[in-house]
Amino acid sequence: MSAKKIITKKSLDFFEKYLNNASPTGYEWEGQKLWMNYIKPYVDTFITDSYGTAVGVINPDAAYRVVIEGHSDEISWYVNYITDNGLLYVIRNGGSDHQIAPSKWVNIHTKNGIVKGVFGWPAIHTRDRAKEEPPKLDNIFIDIGAKDKDEVKKMGVHVGCVITYPDTFQILNGNKFVCRAIDNRAGGFMIAEVARLLSENKKKLPFGLYITNAVQEEIGLRGAEMITETIKPNAAIITDVCHDTTTPMINKKQQGHTEMGAGPVISYAPAVQNKLRERIIETAEANNIPFQRMAASRATGTDTDAFAYSNGGVPSALISLPLRYMHTTVETVHKDDVENVIRLIYESLLQIKNGETFSYFD
Numbered sequence: 001m002s003a004k005k006i007i008t009k010k011s012l013d014f015f016e017k018y019l020n021n022a023s024p025t026g027y028e029w030e031g032q033k034l035w036m037n038y039i040k041p042y043v044d045t046f047i048t049d050s051y052g053t054a055v056g057v058i059n060p061d062a063a064y065r066v067v068i069e070g071h072s073d074e075i076s077w078y079v080n081y082i083t084d085n086g087l088l089y090v091i092r093n094g095g096s097d098h099q100i101a102p103s104k105w106v107n108i109h110t111k112n113g114i115v116k117g118v119f120g121w122p123a124i125h126t127r128d129r130a131k132e133e134p135p136k137l138d139n140i141f142i143d144i145g146a147k148d149k150d151e152v153k154k155m156g157v158h159v160g161c162v163i164t165y166p167d168t169f170q171i172l173n174g175n176k177f178v179c180r181a182i183d184n185r186a187g188g189f190m191i192a193e194v195a196r197l198l199s200e201n202k203k204k205l206p207f208g209l210y211i212t213n214a215v216q217e218e219i220g221l222r223g224a225e226m227i228t229e230t231i232k233p234n235a236a237i238i239t240d241v242c243h244d245t246t247t248p249m250i251n252k253k254q255q256g257h258t259e260m261g262a263g264p265v266i267s268y269a270p271a272v273q274n275k276l277r278e279r280i281i282e283t284a285e286a287n288n289i290p291f292q293r294m295a296a297s298r299a300t301g302t303d304t305d306a307f308a309y310s311n312g313g314v315p316s317a318l319i320s321l322p323l324r325y326m327h328t329t330v331e332t333v334h335k336d337d338v339e340n341v342i343r344l345i346y347e348s349l350l351q352i353k354n355g356e357t358f359s360y361f362d
């Protein structure tokens with residue numbers, strides 16, 4: 001299958017709408033509904049759970065089950081404390097970066113709808129340059145224009161309201177996708193495109209395929225932990241993002257060398273089942289799909305770990321999308337890499353045999 005025209009206008013429109021929709025950890029359901037509606041023509045049925053993970057299933061009656069998975073949640077904040085003069089202090093919901101917060105607009109999600117706010121910061125003229133404080137979790141704050149705590153309450157804002165950034169999808173230089181939450185709604189998009197291509201190319205898989213968009217990855221792989229016990233898969237291919245390490249201030253001796261535009265990144269890690277990984281590499285080589293390699297010391301830090309160590313051990317592998325500026329509002333990926341991750345997952349599925357164990361002892 002050629003890499004050309006994998007992403008159609010219709011699929012790109014979906015990707016933009018999907019990214020622009022807020023999907024903070026613990027509040028993923030509106031994004032999940034968009035995703036389910038998009039893949040509905042390409043699957044036979046759906047599984048959902050009580051925390052919001054959504055799974056499109058092809059061949060649900062098959063005994064042998066393969067998962068392809070991404071996660072749907074984005075980092076965010078919670079309102080943690082409201083001052084007497086109506087300012088809001090926050091805590092993280094996931095790995096939110098305090099250093100990018102000052103001067104950012106925010107959306108505060110309330111029962112009455114969105115309340116706008118800004119992360120305030122003292123003007124440069126008022127700061128002591130000899131001992132400037134950097135942004136920290138205990139000094140960043142949100143201003144919603146309220147005069148006091150009572151007005152904050154009347155606006156529907158309370159402790160526990162979740163907060164997201166409103167930054168929307170852009171295309172940079174014709175082939176770079178830029179947005180908040182590409183980590184990892186790009187994963188949900190890519191597995192949805194695999195489902196679309198299987199349907200449009202009339203490929204009949206000899207096993208059940210579980211296209212899984214999990215919740216709560218950003219706070220510890222929790223959605224994957226839950227749904228793998230429901231699916232009980234025989235194999236899993238996970239997709240997430242990894243760092244483009246070619247930008248300034250990243251130590252390649254520590255982080256390795258992976259770069260945007262050079263292809264999907266295939267991981268080596270204890271949780272990655274070696275025979276499944278080698279099958280993916282052989283597939284990439286046979287189909288002239290460019291790829292990179294990455295090593296993880298102990299854990300991948302992705303839903304791969306949750307699937308691999310569940311149900312007595314599930315052969316699992318990780319295909320990552322190289323991304324710049326992770327956990328900022330300008331996360332950036334290359335269109336070619338997105339298409340090549342889709343190609344690699346698609347072609348790898350066609351190489352998996354029904355009932356395959358990937359055993360080292362066969």
